[in-house]
Amino acid sequence: MQSRVSKVAVIGAGPAGLMAASCLAQAGVSVELFDRMPSPARKFLMAGRGGLNLTHSEPLERFLARYGSAAGRLAPAIRAFPPDALRAFAEGLGEETFVGSSGRVFPKSFKASPMLRAWLRHLAAAGVTLSARHHWTGWDADGALTFETPEGPRAVRVDATVLALGGASWPRLGADGGWRAVLEGAGLQVALFAPANMGVLLNWSAHLVPRFAGTPLKRIALACGAEHVRGEAVITAQGLEGGAIYALSRQIREAVERQGQADLVMDLRPDLSLDVLAQRLAAAPARLSFSERLRKAAGLAPVQIALLREGMNARPAEAAALARRIKALPLTVMGVCGLERAISSAGGLAWDEVGPDYALKACPDVFVCGEMLDWEAPTGGYLLQACFSTAVAAAEGVKARLKSD
Known part of the structure; x- marks a missing residue:
């Protein structure tokens, strides 16, 4: 007698959903993948427009620390995958993938679309x-999944x-957080959504924006409170x-x-010590103008000089x-x-609602993964890695649940 094949619904065809579907299909499970958009993985494709940063090559302990307060919850899934x-x-x-000079990992094609096409062929x-x-709306009185579709309501019963x-x-790419309701x-319990990896608002002077909007600030350092980073930014x-x-x-x-505000401190020359920089400025010829002194002695670009002038009531004499x-x-x-322009979001389904196998404690046949959980991470490959790893963990949870049933 042939055993019945288990059927699993994966709702959401972004990176996490695609990965969960791959793991389950590989185990011989019948998988139907649902998405409310006309085509899958739209945000994944957007992320790959400038080069798809899949993950990072740094040591795992340092990698895990990037997740802040959620590191302890994410660590088992990331260690497993x-x-x-x-x-x-x-x-x-x-x-094929390669490690860039910054330690970030990219596909050699440097794009998301070839990987997505190959992935969809693999799934098919x-x-x-x-x-x-298929817009998921919840469950009906009999426990079946309910969807709104162009053809009308649909109910789907799964294991x-x-x-x-x-x-x-x-949200225009598909994930709008509407599932929260x-x-x-x-x-x-679902924590309020908030923008993460987003731009910040400053009151620039009227003369700075027309000339420098869109100009990069290279090799700078920034601090907010006790946190310090080196990198780049762009004037908007x-x-x-x-x-x-x-x-x-x-x-x-x-x-x-x-x-109501945040105090940033920017180091325009993090590669020079304060003493060396002061010596160079002091040795600059007296005939130089203020801007020439900054350019030649301090090595500042025009955009950095303009930033230095912002809010400066008087030029420092020394x-x-x-x-x-x-x-x-x-x-x-x-x-x-x-949120409409943020790369990712903070907030989401509270970890207290989720077991170690990524099943809902209140409904052990429902598993969750990806960015809908309450965690955040910086760019650099950490976002996608956690989405993929939690998807694998959820798929393993489903397989264990089906086996026990």
Whole structure:
């Protein structure tokens, strides 16, 4: 007598959902993958427009520390499916990877679309069905999943469900956090969504924006409170964005929430000590103008000189005072950009609702993964790695549950 094949629904066809579907199909489970958008993985494709940063090559302990307060909850999943396993998975799809100079890991194609096409072919060959334009609305009185589709309501009965519904950033790409109402209606706790890896708002002077909006600030350092980072940023019409800003996004957001603003300190020449910089400025010929002195003696670019002038009521007369301002330029962040443009989101389903196997404690046949959980991380490959790793963990939880049943 042939045993019945278990059927699992994976709701959300982003990176986490695709990975969960892959793991389950490989185990011989019948998988139907649902997404409310007309096509899958739209945010994944957006992430790959500038080069798909899959993960990072740094030592695992340092890697795990990037997740802050959620590191303890994410660590078992990431240890079980670490960056090397993700690279092997990508290479199994025909997408070889390489480590960039910053330690970040990219596919050699440097794009998301070739990997996604290969992935979808792999899923189709494994028998996974993709049902697009299916907006999940919860469960009916008999426990079946309910969807709104262009053809009308649909109810689907399965043996287990994986929710991979995403966060709330870039909602036009599919993940808008609308699932929150469904889970809260079921009595589950969901932390408010907030932008992460987002731009920040500053009150630039009228003359800076027309000339320098879109100009990069290279090789700078930033500090917010006790946190210090080195990297790059970009001047925008509203303020600043870029990797160095994103790395401090949690600290900046929490400071704005707490006190209405955040105090940033920018080092325009982190490669020079304060003493060396002061000596160079003091040795500059007296005939040089203020801007020429900054350019030739301090090595500042025009955009850095313009930033230095922001809020400067009087030019420091002494080289030491000018060097201190170059090394510790104060900037006041008045707010942060919203979820509609943030790279990722903080908040989501509370960890207290989730067991170690990524099943809902209140409903052990429903598993969760990806960005819909309450964690955040900086850019650099950490976002996608946690999505993939938690998806594998959820799929393993489903397999164990089906086996026990």
